[in-house]
Amino acid sequence: MRILVVEDEPKTAAFVQRGFAEEGFVVDVATDGMDGLHLAATGDYDAIVLDVMLPVRDGWWVLQEIRKTRPDQPVILLTALDAVSHRVKGLTSGADDYLVKPFAFSELNARVRNLLRRGPVRRAEVLNYGDLDMDLLRHRATRAGQPLDLAPQEYRLLEYLLRHSGQVLTRTRLAEQVWDMNFDGDSNVVDVAVRRLRRKVDDPFEQKLIHTLRGVGYVLEARN
Numbered sequence: 001m002r003i004l005v006v007e008d009e010p011k012t013a014a015f016v017q018r019g020f021a022e023e024g025f026v027v028d029v030a031t032d033g034m035d036g037l038h039l040a041a042t043g044d045y046d047a048i049v050l051d052v053m054l055p056v057r058d059g060w061w062v063l064q065e066i067r068k069t070r071p072d073q074p075v076i077l078l079t080a081l082d083a084v085s086h087r088v089k090g091l092t093s094g095a096d097d098y099l100v101k102p103f104a105f106s107e108l109n110a111r112v113r114n115l116l117r118r119g120p121v122r123r124a125e126v127l128n129y130g131d132l133d134m135d136l137l138r139h140r141a142t143r144a145g146q147p148l149d150l151a152p153q154e155y156r157l158l159e160y161l162l163r164h165s166g167q168v169l170t171r172t173r174l175a176e177q178v179w180d181m182n183f184d185g186d187s188n189v190v191d192v193a194v195r196r197l198r199r200k201v202d203d204p205f206e207q208k209l210i211h212t213l214r215g216v217g218y219v220l221e222a223r224n
């Protein structure tokens with residue numbers, strides 16, 4: 001069994017490495033996001049333990065890059081941020097599990113074993129609603145077969161709307177989940193982004209998919 005640990009804190013990296021080595025794993029350690037991704041892409045690991053706060057590129061970025069080519073790679077996130085929004089973000093960004101720091105090695109070991117027992121998970125690689133399609137591996141969205149030219153934030157917003165189609169999403173929730181920020185009632189960042197997204201996703205088409213619930217938020221659904 002091979003395991004990759006991406007962790008910049010020497011103490012944590014050392015105790016995790018020693019722990020897994022004692023468990024009989026072959027352990028590689030990377031200490032920044034760039035190195036971590038390089039090893040993840042070139043090595044063949046049974047599991048990756050990935051810290052979120054890393055130098056050069058952070059764990060979210062590394063995870064996103066890994067998922068583009070390896071949707072089934074088991075990844076467990078280490079986070080010092082004991083916040084619900086970060087946990088949710090971790091799991092919706094494609095992590096299989098997460099662990100909040102500080103943690104006992106026995107806990108990490110149990111979770112990694114659990115992932116390995118579960119085997120590869122087939123992840124949805126394509127999100128779809130009506131004639132709207134999003135290919136997560138190729139990072140491409142189309143409507144009625146026509147490519148949508150989306151800025152990164154618009155892509156993430158559309159992905160979130162698609163994952164929760166038919167559900168009313170408040171501005172607060174969108175701000176937290178798509179922008180990772182606390183929504184302040186005066187901010188119009190969500191509305192501005194939705195407007196831009198609509199121009200691309202809805203304006204050229206007769207059937208509108210993104211709807212406003214005045215004073216509440218937005219919903220992606222087909223209405224007659």
Ligand code: CA
Nearest residue numbers: 008051053054
């Ligand atoms: Ca760190």
